[in-house]
Amino acid sequence: MPLRIKFGALLTQCGEPIENGELVIEDGNILEISSSGKGSAEATLDLSDHLLMPGFVNAHSHLGLTALANKLSPSKSFAGWISDLIPLNSALSNEERMKGIRSGADDMKSSGVTGLADYVADPVWLKSIAELGFRSVLFLEIIGFQKDKADGLAKEVEEILKSHDASWTLGIAPHAPYSVSAKLLRQLDHLSKKYGCLLSTHLAETDEEVQFIDKGEGPLLSLLKDRQAFDENWQAPATTPTRYLKSIGALNDMVAVHCNYIEEDVDKVQAAVFCPKSTQWFGRTKVLPVRKMLDAGIPVALGTDSMASNDSLNFLEEIRMADKLLPDVSRKEILTMATWFGAEILRLPCGKIMPGKKADIIGFRINSNWKNWYDLPFDTPTQRVDFYMADGKF
Numbered sequence: 001m002p003l004r005i006k007f008g009a010l011l012t013q014c015g016e017p018i019e020n021g022e023l024v025i026e027d028g029n030i031l032e033i034s035s036s037g038k039g040s041a042e043a044t045l046d047l048s049d050h051l052l053m054p055g056f057v058n059a060h061s062h063l064g065l066t067a068l069a070n071k072l073s074p075s076k077s078f079a080g081w082i083s084d085l086i087p088l089n090s091a092l093s094n095e096e097r098m099k100g101i102r103s104g105a106d107d108m109k110s111s112g113v114t115g116l117a118d119y120v121a122d123p124v125w126l127k128s129i130a131e132l133g134f135r136s137v138l139f140l141e142i143i144g145f146q147k148d149k150a151d152g153l154a155k156e157v158e159e160i161l162k163s164h165d166a167s168w169t170l171g172i173a174p175h176a177p178y179s180v181s182a183k184l185l186r187q188l189d190h191l192s193k194k195y196g197c198l199l200s201t202h203l204a205e206t207d208e209e210v211q212f213i214d215k216g217e218g219p220l221l222s223l224l225k226d227r228q229a230f231d232e233n234w235q236a237p238a239t240t241p242t243r244y245l246k247s248i249g250a251l252n253d254m255v256a257v258h259c260n261y262i263e264e265d266v267d268k269v270q271a272a273v274f275c276p277k278s279t280q281w282f283g284r285t286k287v288l289p290v291r292k293m294l295d296a297g298i299p300v301a302l303g304t305d306s307m308a309s310n311d312s313l314n315f316l317e318e319i320r321m322a323d324k325l326l327p328d329v330s331r332k333e334i335l336t337m338a339t340w341f342g343a344e345i346l347r348l349p350c351g352k353i354m355p356g357k358k359a360d361i362i363g364f365r366i367n368s369n370w371k372n373w374y375d376l377p378f379d380t381p382t383q384r385v386d387f388y389m390a391d392g393k394f
């Protein structure tokens, strides 16, 4: 049954804001946007005191780590943070992890997230996360630095891709250039093409990664050695992390996350994710050159990352932190990053309000006179959206 929604204002993310109009949706799809009174909807929802816009797309998270909230702090080195994280993560019980996944999902939803890219380290959690109600891409997170482990790991990934029932979308996430061998990267890249799925990785996040890939030295080398995960036959690629991935052909269809050290390599990346609060949590002095990438026509989405490097998964806090960290990026552009660019790079059929797109829509109550509608999601005191519709259901 078609539903007519009256709105006070609408940010379509594909044109100018529309005031005092109506949206018609049916079977989870947006059918039409009209100025008033047209269409043949049978039911009407009056949101004439709301600003509506596409739901947010959280383009990078690890819901499985939510139970690590408040357990870690930014330590002296990034490698030190990883070595603190590993035992805490292994010690989580299934109940703790599931409770964290649910509470993380609730925080995301209440702050307007309808689309999600999540890294899933253990396939046993795929179904639970897929059934949380997001329009999602779940990336199988793979770690394996030793070359002789590559065949076995790639085989395991292929088994999962083969047996996947297609009721949700899978992607492959080689964890990072310092934790996955070149051989395994090539194999995962091959599998992504064979099965038509997206790749994602943490890329050029820290100076420690830059040092390790260039010279084979530093805290990440010690971390791999301490964990008996180093490969004694490995030789440092002697280049930047981005050029290294490019040289092994693994940057096509790659959603690259963080990219703080990418200034000279911007043109080599097709799609990036900026994690504002995680970046701030670590106290990064270099951050993803968002302005430069947007100017080069490269879509940059936003992500929360995990509660191991954030104090909340509230997406409204992310757009507000992006606004603070990116003085040369407009609020209109930040909202595009938070919606359409996330949908575009994850190939999700949402992120814009236009006929044919999915009805993933959020709304904010209009509580004062706004000169610029793009300001409302940033300036409203609320930490929650006032309206939430996913796939036409609210």
Ligand SMILES: [Zn+2]
Pocket: 060, 061, 062, 119, 202, 257, 305, 306
């Ligand atoms: Zn991450």
